Amino acid sequence: xxxxxxxxxxxxxxxxxxxxxxxxxxxxxxxxxxxxxxxxxxxxxxxxxxxxxxxxxxxxxxxxxxxxxxxxxxxxxxxxxxxxxxxxxxxxxxxxxxxxxxxxxxxxxxxxxxxxxxxxxxxxxxxxxxxxxxxxxxxxxxxxxxxxxxxxxxxxxxxxxxxxxxxxxxxxxxxxxxxxxxxxxxxxxxxxxxxxxxxxxxxxxxxxxxxxxxxxxxxxxxxxxxxxxxxxxxxxxxxxxxxxxxxxxxxxxxxxxxxxxxxxxxxxxxxxxxxxxxxxxxxxxxx
Amino acid sequence: xxxxxxxxxxxxxxxxxxxxxxxxxxxxxxxxxxxxxxxxxxxxxxxxxxxxxxxxxxxxxxxxxxxxxxxxxxxxxxxxxxxxxxxxxxxxxxxxxxxxxxxxxxxxxxxxxxxxxxxxxxxxxxxxxxxxxxxxxxxxxxxxxxxxxxxxxxxxxxxxxxxxxxxxxxxxxxxxxxxxxxxxxxxxxxxxxxxxxxxxxxxxxxxxxxxxxxxxxxxxxxxxxxxxxxxxxxxxxxxxxxxxxxxxxxxxxxxxxxxxxxxxxxxxxxxxxxxxxxxxxxxxxxxxxxxxxx
Numbered sequence: 001x002x003x004x005x006x007x008x009x010x011x012x013x014x015x016x017x018x019x020x021x022x023x024x025x026x027x028x029x030x031x032x033x034x035x036x037x038x039x040x041x042x043x044x045x046x047x048x049x050x051x052x053x054x055x056x057x058x059x060x061x062x063x064x065x066x067x068x069x070x071x072x073x074x075x076x077x078x079x080x081x082x083x084x085x086x087x088x089x090x091x092x093x094x095x096x097x098x099x100x101x102x103x104x105x106x107x108x109x110x111x112x113x114x115x116x117x118x119x120x121x122x123x124x125x126x127x128x129x130x131x132x133x134x135x136x137x138x139x140x141x142x143x144x145x146x147x148x149x150x151x152x153x154x155x156x157x158x159x160x161x162x163x164x165x166x167x168x169x170x171x172x173x174x175x176x177x178x179x180x181x182x183x184x185x186x187x188x189x190x191x192x193x194x195x196x197x198x199x200x201x202x203x204x205x206x207x208x209x210x211x212x213x214x215x216x217x218x219x220x221x222x223x224x225x226x227x228x229x230x231x232x233x234x235x236x237x238x239x240x241x242x243x244x245x246x247x248x249x250x251x252x253x254x255x256x257x258x259x260x261x262x263x264x265x266x267x268x269x270x271x272x273x274x275x276x277x278x279x280x281x282x283x284x285x286x287x
Numbered sequence: 288x289x290x291x292x293x294x295x296x297x298x299x300x301x302x303x304x305x306x307x308x309x310x311x312x313x314x315x316x317x318x319x320x321x322x323x324x325x326x327x328x329x330x331x332x333x334x335x336x337x338x339x340x341x342x343x344x345x346x347x348x349x350x351x352x353x354x355x356x357x358x359x360x361x362x363x364x365x366x367x368x369x370x371x372x373x374x375x376x377x378x379x380x381x382x383x384x385x386x387x388x389x390x391x392x393x394x395x396x397x398x399x400x401x402x403x404x405x406x407x408x409x410x411x412x413x414x415x416x417x418x419x420x421x422x423x424x425x426x427x428x429x430x431x432x433x434x435x436x437x438x439x440x441x442x443x444x445x446x447x448x449x450x451x452x453x454x455x456x457x458x459x460x461x462x463x464x465x466x467x468x469x470x471x472x473x474x475x476x477x478x479x480x481x482x483x484x485x486x487x488x489x490x491x492x493x494x495x496x497x498x499x500x501x502x503x504x505x506x507x508x509x510x511x512x513x514x515x516x517x518x519x520x521x522x523x524x525x526x527x528x529x530x531x532x533x534x535x536x537x538x539x540x541x542x543x544x545x546x547x548x549x550x551x552x553x554x555x556x557x558x559x560x561x562x563x564x565x566x567x568x569x570x571x572x573x574x575x576x577x578x579x580x581x
Contacts, residue, residue: 033373035377091373107543266384269385272381
């Protein structure tokens with residue numbers, strides 16, 4: 001029982017991290033209808049820049065802020081210079097461009113920081129819990145708290161502010177939003193800023209959680225998050241979060257208790273195809 | 288010709304065959320597929336198993352390999368009828384990851400060790416190697432191109448074009464989307480299977496990672512860079528994507544970076560492909576043609 005609860009908590013932590021990465025992707029898909037595979041590149045950059053700033057300043061707070069700023073810039077650059085000019089082409093043209101960006105960034109990181117795995121030796125200022133023999137480490141507490149905070153903040157921005165209203169309007173119909181006096185291109189850029197900043201947080205968190213930062217750390221999240229936004233319902237942010245948490249727990253429990261012959265990374269895609277056949281609009285999506 | 292050039296040429300010819308198959312699905316019928324490497328792999332594994340376990344010759348196994356690839360293409364094409372565009376793109380990525388995982392984890396497919404000891408192709412008691420095998424690949428490439436050319440001329444091909452342009456309108460004039468989408472999937476995956484069989488007998492050792500998702504991206508890049516829906520586009524794309532990493536070899540460590548950056552620039556500034564409608568090459572050709580408008 002004790003082990004089961006610990007597994008469940010680990011799974012929830014994995015799911016929270018998936019959720020943080022998937023959020024940005026769901027936001028971008030919701031507003032631009034582009035499969036932003038390069039989001040994983042932004043996340044890798046986030047981890048590297050965070051590590052760099054942490055080594056330079058020794059302050060985790062500055063590292064997170066700096067990494068968020070750099071990632072926001074990278075995200076907007078990708079949107080302005082690559083995606084926006086390609087919007088009028090079939091959806092796989094920006095998708096290929098996006099994959100090319102991901103591969104280029106992986107190579108850049110390898111060339112600049114070296115191919116080896118770097119360690120991210122930072123302790124997060126969060127308490128450790130012991131309850132009935134179950135230990136919740138400070139890293140896991142941190143993952144829970146940060147994910148919850150990011151989700152709350154995002155919920156507040158999208159539902160309670162004028163910016164959120166403009167974001168929702170632009171995601172429904174950009175032309176109409178423009179006609180209503182919303183600068184929808186600016187809104188798209190702001191969406192990229194928010195999504196990329198969250199990716200930076202996710203990158204640093206993953207770096208500390210597994211204590212490793214390496215060039216291809218974005219390769220598996222890049223495609224797994226695609227499966228997750230499909231399961232959640234393309235463009236549905238709550239759906240993406242639910243799907244991420246479910247997958248995180250399902251992966252950990254299935255690997256722990258069921259002896260399945262497939263690697264855990266294939267599970268996401270099997271779940272996705274199952275969901276698509278059963279409910280083709282996704283868990284929380286609407287037709 | 289040096290062995291290096293022959294090897295490069297053979298790989299490009301095989302990739303050309305597989306890219307032509309993908310072009311039938313993506314360029315002709317307008318159905319995005321990012322899992323084409325899976326079907327390439329299914330062809331290669333079927334050929335390898337038939338050659339090593341059943342002891343069949345390349346020629347005896349070839350119809351079986353093509354039939355198995357086409358059948359699995361048909362089976363996996365059915366889910367894609369339910370989903371469109373972005374959903375389809377992600378579903379096919381998923382198919383690629385699952386197929387690779389199956390090859391990698393089941394003992395029957397050799398597991399992580401792959402399958403080795405695949406014999407060379409024999410023709411009239413002559414073991415084909417080097418230039419002879421390249422000629423064999425080029426022969427099949429021509430066959431595949433003739434099929435593609437015929438497809439652009441016959442009714443089934445025109446029905447696929449109609450589906451690509453506007454599915455609802457095509458359905459309203461009596462073109463069954465189900466029938467022609469599946470036809471495109473079956474033809475495209477059969478060509479991938481053929482390419483896979485050639486690949487297995489050329490490399491003589493295959494493992495699951497040869498058919499991973501990055502290969503699907505390369506294949507789709509070949510089709511898009513060359514020009515989707517054109518006859519020569521996939522071939523040009525296969526040559527460019529095949530030759531570029533070799534040209535950049537002197538750059539040593541910076542090779543892949545330059546290659547991916549160039550791919551990004553090509554997609555960004557010539558999204559219709561180098562031979563596609565409205566591309567620079569088409570405009571130059573139109574000017575050169577006698578009586579062509581400038």
